[in-house]
Amino acid sequence: MIHNSIAQLNRVFTPGKIEFILVSFYRALRVVVPIATVVANAAVPLTAQAQPVPAPPAPNQPAPAQPSCEWHIWPAATPHTTYYGWFHGGEVDGNRRGIKGYPNMYAEALGTPQQASLLSQVDWQKQSSDPNLRVVVHLSTTGTDDDRTRTTRLVAGGGACYRELIITSLVVESAAMSSQSVRVMAIRKRFDGADAVSVNFSSMAMANVPIPEKTGPDFDDRMRAAVQGAFQAAIVKFMKIQNNH
Amino acid sequence: MRKLNTTVALALGALATAPAGAQTTATPAPAPTAEAAAPMAPVCELHIWPAAKVSASTQGAGASFGLIGVLIDSSAHAGQNKRDQAFITAALDTGAQAKALRDIDLVALLHLPPSTVIVHDQGIDLKTDDAKRISDSTAQCYAEFVVRGLSYIKGMAYKGQMRTFLSIRKFDGAVVKTDFRDSKHDNLEVKLPKDGEDTGPATDALISAFKFDVTFFADKFSKKKA
Numbered sequence: 001m002i003h004n005s006i007a008q009l010n011r012v013f014t015p016g017k018i019e020f021i022l023v024s025f026y027r028a029l030r031v032v033v034p035i036a037t038v039v040a041n042a043a044v045p046l047t048a049q050a051q052p053v054p055a056p057p058a059p060n061q062p063a064p065a066q067p068s069c070e071w072h073i074w075p076a077a078t079p080h081t082t083y084y085g086w087f088h089g090g091e092v093d094g095n096r097r098g099i100k101g102y103p104n105m106y107a108e109a110l111g112t113p114q115q116a117s118l119l120s121q122v123d124w125q126k127q128s129s130d131p132n133l134r135v136v137v138h139l140s141t142t143g144t145d146d147d148r149t150r151t152t153r154l155v156a157g158g159g160a161c162y163r164e165l166i167i168t169s170l171v172v173e174s175a176a177m178s179s180q181s182v183r184v185m186a187i188r189k190r191f192d193g194a195d196a197v198s199v200n201f202s203s204m205a206m207a208n209v210p211i212p213e214k215t216g217p218d219f220d221d222r223m224r225a226a227v228q229g230a231f232q233a234a235i236v237k238f239m240k241i242q243n244n245h
Numbered sequence: 246m247r248k249l250n251t252t253v254a255l256a257l258g259a260l261a262t263a264p265a266g267a268q269t270t271a272t273p274a275p276a277p278t279a280e281a282a283a284p285m286a287p288v289c290e291l292h293i294w295p296a297a298k299v300s301a302s303t304q305g306a307g308a309s310f311g312l313i314g315v316l317i318d319s320s321a322h323a324g325q326n327k328r329d330q331a332f333i334t335a336a337l338d339t340g341a342q343a344k345a346l347r348d349i350d351l352v353a354l355l356h357l358p359p360s361t362v363i364v365h366d367q368g369i370d371l372k373t374d375d376a377k378r379i380s381d382s383t384a385q386c387y388a389e390f391v392v393r394g395l396s397y398i399k400g401m402a403y404k405g406q407m408r409t410f411l412s413i414r415k416f417d418g419a420v421v422k423t424d425f426r427d428s429k430h431d432n433l434e435v436k437l438p439k440d441g442e443d444t445g446p447a448t449d450a451l452i453s454a455f456k457f458d459v460t461f462f463a464d465k466f467s468k469k470k471a
Contacts, residue, residue: 077340082299082331084330089300090299090396091298092296092297092298092299092334092368093368097367097368097370145340169338171331171335173327173331175327178324178327183328183335202444202448203438203440203441203443203444204335204440204444205441206328245443
């Protein structure tokens with residue numbers, strides 16, 4: 001009788017149904033948690049929420065003329081995918097290994113050639129506020145494994161103001177309780193002066209992938225475009241971050 | 246399966262000259278086609294596979310309150326866990342693992358005969374009962390070093406820990422002569438970075454922990470064998 005009951009339970013609670021229940025529970029949490037946050041914030045004194053007052057703008061003075069800079073930009077190698085699901089404990093590149101149930105994250109839209117193409121579409125002059133900026137997007141990776149510790153320029157010559165932006169890694173990531181996103185790990189190397197030692201900054205930036213409507217035959221194309229858009233958004237975020245370092 | 250050739254120098258992209266304000270794309274120079282005559286390669290091969298599983302878990306107070314608590318805690322840390330998993334994957338990718346293993350001279354640590362090291366660029370799930378070689382190599386003297394997984398755990402009461410799951414299999418022809426699997430953890434002295442923070446210190450800490458774990462594993466393997 002016990003065996004019959006267990007067999008019946010197994011028939012009723014299949015892995016798919018258990019996952020459905022867990023996902024439903026998680027969705028319910030996503031509704032409850034923001035409400036709880038709003039209630040908690042309401043209890044915080046108003047003084048604690050006060051925002052700092054921005055400093056008054058500086059007098060309108062003409063900026064001294066600066067020599068234009070030269071940026072060299074390298075894409076990353078093949079992107080990784082990571083997934084942490086209910087029944088997948090931290091898989092890496094499961095799509096390439098044919099792991100059952102591993103989601104398609106459309107990482108092939110970010111191969112090295114595609115990255116180079118997308119990087120060449122970024123408005124670097126706007127990102128650096130330098131209309132005379134000279135940018136060279138390289139088609140392949142730097143090919144070195146010591147970009148962070150390297151103290152010399154990778155490309156000889158160039159002006160006194162020389163910068164390198166090296167995308168060291170690219171990850172398309174997803175988890176059962178978090179949205180899909182593109183994460184960029186990059187190094188900015190700044191050489192101010194012909195013989196100057198580089199000023200390094202390595203960090204990461206992330207942008208969510210806006211999942212399009214799952215209708216229509218062109219869903220795959222729209223999904224790839226969304227992944228590529230998230231990559232460019234993450235790059236722009238990184239540029240803003242590195243401006244402060 | 247693709248392999249990373251660690252000996253061929255990569256040609257740097259040629260710099261295209263362009264006027265100020267222009268945005269250009271540099272074309273890589275052709276790779277060198279001829280190589281100088283190399284000394285005879287060792288007959289033994291050591292194949293290395295990087296981690297196929299990387300997990301990251303930060304636990305808060307909710308983890309102490311049963312299944313519901315764990316679910317709430319997982320939900321609260323979902324974004325952080327996703328970020329940490331991606332960061333560890335990137336910081337210890339195939340290239341970084343290969344460099345770390347070169348630095349500590351894995352062949353010598355494992356007391357293997359002089360071997361040609363072949364680093365595969367994709368992780369692999371090593372089945373417990375599979376006695377066949379993972380690669381299609383036919384070398385008589387052959388060994389496999391598999392990083393089975395990397396696991397990062399951080400609780401409320403302790404600093405982050407990274408555990409490395411490793412295995413070494415030595416073959417004599419088609420027969421497995423030695424199969425040793427173990428794991429080792431190391432405490433990290435730095436926190437894993439958030440978006441926008443400097444990733445350098447945490448990258449160094451992860452690589453250092455990885456080297457420590459591999460060295461400990463190799464020592465244990467060598468003592469067991471002796």
